[in-house]
Amino acid sequence: MSKNKIVKKIVDNFLLKKEGKSxxxxxxxxxxxDGGLIDSLDILTIASEIEKKTxxxxxxxxxxxxxxxxxxxxxxxx
Amino acid sequence: MKLHHIGIxxxxxxxNKFFFRPKKKFIYDDNVQKNKLIIEFNPFxxxxxxxxxxxxxxxxxxxxxxxxxxxxxxxxxxxxxxxxQKKILDKKTGFLFINSFKINIPxxxxxxxxxxxxxxxxxxxxxxxxxxxxx
Numbered sequence: 001m002s003k004n005k006i007v008k009k010i011v012d013n014f015l016l017k018k019e020g021k022s023x024x025x026x027x028x029x030x031x032x033x034d035g036g037l038i039d040s041l042d043i044l045t046i047a048s049e050i051e052k053k054t055x056x057x058x059x060x061x062x063x064x065x066x067x068x069x070x071x072x073x074x075x076x077x078x
Numbered sequence: 079m080k081l082h083h084i085g086i087x088x089x090x091x092x093x094n095k096f097f098f099r100p101k102k103k104f105i106y107d108d109n110v111q112k113n114k115l116i117i118e119f120n121p122f123x124x125x126x127x128x129x130x131x132x133x134x135x136x137x138x139x140x141x142x143x144x145x146x147x148x149x150x151x152x153x154x155x156x157x158x159x160x161x162x163q164k165k166i167l168d169k170k171t172g173f174l175f176i177n178s179f180k181i182n183i184p185x186x187x188x189x190x191x192x193x194x195x196x197x198x199x200x201x202x203x204x205x206x207x208x209x210x211x212x213x
Binding site for chain 2: 039048052056057059
């Protein structure tokens with residue numbers, strides 16, 4: 001499985017678990033952080049899971065990386 | 079590395095419900111992180127217990143408490159070289175840098191520099207005493 005697919009799976013599973021099935025409908029158009037779907041603790045959990053599964057370093061202290069968590073499309077291509 | 083303290087997040091009213099409730103307390107206000115700190119030393123284990131109580135919704139632990147309820151929030155380790163510790167963990171996957179602060183906690187030896195990392199759903203704090211610059 002490619003890294004992007006792994007990340008997508010992690011994000012989808014996280015959102016499904018948190019918000020339920022309907023959440024993925026139109027998710028590309030929503031702001032994840034500003035819209036209240038994920039908070040700072042969720043960002044840590046998701047980033048940690050991505051690091052663990054893909055072995056890729058996610059430096060959330062960099063604003064460029066942090067802001068990717070606001071958009072689903074940016075996040076799954078992180 | 080020596081475990082220096084255990085950080086527990088709770089409301090002030092929760093403190094007496096803990097088994098290890100503080101007897102001799104040191105109380106400080108952290109106006110940067112918007113928390114009240116109630117600290118006790120446990121001489122039998124040579125360990126500090128730090129109760130972190132959010133003072134407002136802007137507190138760094140407000141959401142954590144709301145989401146997880148009262149309980150252990152972090153382990154604090156004392157290190158001699160904070161910068162080196164950060165460099166090492168920044169390179170490792172599974173360790174996410176959260177933030178760093180400067181705080182004066184007299185019972186911990188005065189001015190401290192702290193860094194927080196998130197690892198495996200757990201928060202680790204590294205602390206180092208810093209000397210005040212002479213003017």
